[in-house]
Amino acid sequence: MLFEMWISIITSWILFTYSYANKNFYKGHELIRVLPKTNEHLQLIRYFEDNYGVDRWSEVLQINRDIKMSLPQKQVSKIKKLCKQHGIDVTILNNDLDELIKKSDYISKQHKNRTRRSIKDRIPHHLTDYLTYQQIFLFLNEQHNRSLSSKNFTSLFSIGKTYENRSIWAIRIGKPSARRNIIMDCGIHAREFISPSTCLYMIDKLIDEVNNRRPSILSIFNIYIIPLLNPDGYEYAQTERRMWRKNRSPNSYYYGLNPNCMGVDLNRNFGYHWMENGASTNPCSETYAGPRPDSELETQSLQKFIKKSSQRWDAYLTFHSYGQYWIYPWGFALHMPDDYIELKRKAQIGSEALKRVNGTSYKIGSAANLLYESAGGSDDWAKGVGQIKYVYTVELRPSDDMNDAHAHFAFMLPSTFIEPVGQETYVGVKEFLRSLITSRRQKSSSKNIYEIPPRFVSYSPVEGSVSYSEGSSMNLSCRAFAVPSANITWIYRDKNKQSKTIHYGEDVYISSLQSSDSGSYECIASNNFHASISRSFYVTIQYSPRVMILNDKMTSDVHETVIVKCHVCSIPEVIQINWLRHDQMIMDVNILIKTQTIDHYQCSESTMEIVVC
Template structure:
């Protein structure tokens, strides 16, 4: 039994409750998409969301502002009277999904359907995989790539499942110390596209390391900590019993309500972090979808993440959610509340990342805080990461689909998994590139000659907000040295071209050079005479190799 505050003296919300051991069927449930046009409309919808409701409702998108779409499902026995009530309040609405159960079945690819559900061991990146198949895949990935992949169990859930973090990192770092990036997904059980996207990013890092210089650069200079499913109990429950379950599987708490005893399970893990815990956008009602739990870090999943990040500091924290196509920046607990570096570091990098994402398929993301763009919500993980752990860059990404009149919300079709994962990877590459440029680049020094005198900020690690280092004040000296080294490299093979007959066996044409720089920091490395390093030449061919400068 939890200790209830003053606002909890009111009876808990009236809801119909179901046997959680039986698979939930959503036949004839409706998804109603509502557009509030006035303050009266908005207040009515907020009352339904926060207070007692005579209907069985599940808000997928809560009411936030005038003109903002509100997604809510309603039980078939309540649908007719609920729609009549909307008409009486002069609300604009449409029935986006007429049969939720059919929409759940249509979420799967046509060629997978029932057979795929009956084979949980099958793993594919273009499918929504079960937890058991994901777990098996992670162990297989580790066994096949022992030099790159490490599995770390950071905790155990209420139902004794492993909270598994995949550490991915290369062995050819340019500096003794590497930076780290954290990516988690699946904190909300029904947001299936989030784990699928994290798994695609993981696949790209592991399987393209040996053939892609850009991936080599990322892994050799960054340790990636990827938690594909933060809420494995809830995620497994959405596959086996209730597709629309949101919370974790904390054992039920029971209380008498009038003549009934109500028992409700689960905690919203993204309200359970200790950042203005319980102050806004969360509920103390265990039956509510945003129940924040009895105390901050009361849940083993959120506590495991907290303790791991305290012991393993990272420079970037990214948590994947769905849906709405939003790139959210701290802080989300209150409107117009921002970190000091919001405009100088966090937002500019977010805009660059979403621009790269947009280039692939034209998908548009809005950038801002959750409180400004959506609704206030305290106790979120990305706010805690920035505000308490002081991680320089912390973001929450709401993936596809966008909140439009004809979108399916959480039920994103499987055919959109790969495009979502690929475009999100383009954004993650921007984050990774910035982490190297900002936190790795300033530490690199030539090993055979003294560095040229520069400003103090170039001799130490650059704190955020990051500004591009300026060139030294002796450009003539640098140009001479670079030219001399270039001439020496060019003259050596040209001496073999004395006779035409020997030109067919020149070693140079046999080596195909891809003239491309794999980071914005390559020019900086060239200025500081690092092009004599073999690894730098591989990553910065355009800037360093003379054959690329013709």
């Protein structure tokens, strides 16, 4: 209880500090969309970035591809004039970035309040808030302590320090039998809040899984997750400037003259083909690559951990936002690695599993071909120097498609998206990792395919029958292990045995339950190589009595017996039904309770009687 109160106090303070610190900084900043049609246009956009403080939000930088940019208030008219002179079409998306930031913050706050009012149980704070650096550390400690220490399922450690002396924390999750190793990181760019939240979501789910005694991918893989690779920049973005991207190391001459000239873009600082393209030598640019390759403490910490660890790494995944891309090397050049076909095939497996959860589509391809050429990324370094075979950058929601309903939020995705983005990403990553198990076994076996029939490793609720109150929410889950991996399908059958497919994926979540949601929910696991298996849950929705009178006006002769019918529906069933006549209880009646309640009532000599059920 004290822990929760402390977290709440810290969160309130951070929200206050954020609102105060960011007040008016982005006032009058315009968000525009441009459509470059020539190489000259692309060069002009890069010039804007280096010399006018323009912040290019879109990862794409190609001819005839929409590019979203934020313009400082003082430069708006000048940049628009230059665009017009050079024939670049400009569309204004938002004329006050500060208001867009506040809108996102307001939606997040409303979501948090609404969620905690509607559900009595405590909602984990990592699902409703973008946590601070300190809160992330407390969360990691809590998750580490939640695992079974006697089993050595987790370890929590720092891989290094930042310029502002913050630790870069990492957590390992895996069972003692695990011999293969995966590394993931989040939050290399400060403003991409959805990235660390997604890592925290996956950590929480993996801790649940590692504590389960049944077989899982954690019997094979140790998964190392660094949820926040750029803690200095992240803290600055939360408390000072929401759109900050770089770390916070000072840049000698420029330090103190211009606040934009602090920091280095960590994802341009890695020393594999450093500064060949897609990066800037200007310290005031958002894509400043640093004074030299591998100059930054965060860069060095990750490199040392990958190179000096005794582990052999199977895969490296780094999570960014935004755009909905699952991309592989190379970023520094248009040509691709020799094994790009295999890289693409594995990315397709992960992205297809991700899509089955919420219908979210990801584009797949090499970084340079799908987006633009940019050197110094952690992914290129992990592949080229770290010699890790499966390397990917996953750009999370929202989509960069201008027709997407949430594209305008970009880096400011409200916290309402934390859970759905985490949920679908977790499913996609797990499916990707399962495909690596299959690949290894295919290579080591004389058979063409190593097959394991589906078996359930967990499901919730444990009981086959469960009840919920009308208006509450319900979460059903069903997890299976198989090789090739199993697809999960949910079938709903109502009381009339009418069935329909309602979901693809491990978890079904329904809010504001109605009585019509009662019925059977069947989870079916199949991998097309073996017979499918299923698990059914019967769900009963409880609701208060509802009364219906079939005929509310009846006539009869005096002393004649009439039948008054009163239908009562409720779950649980009604245990007592009372009849009233002129607000007085009727005692001398015969009550029969069958599928409906029927009252045999004899009229008196009065001209009209009012009978109430």
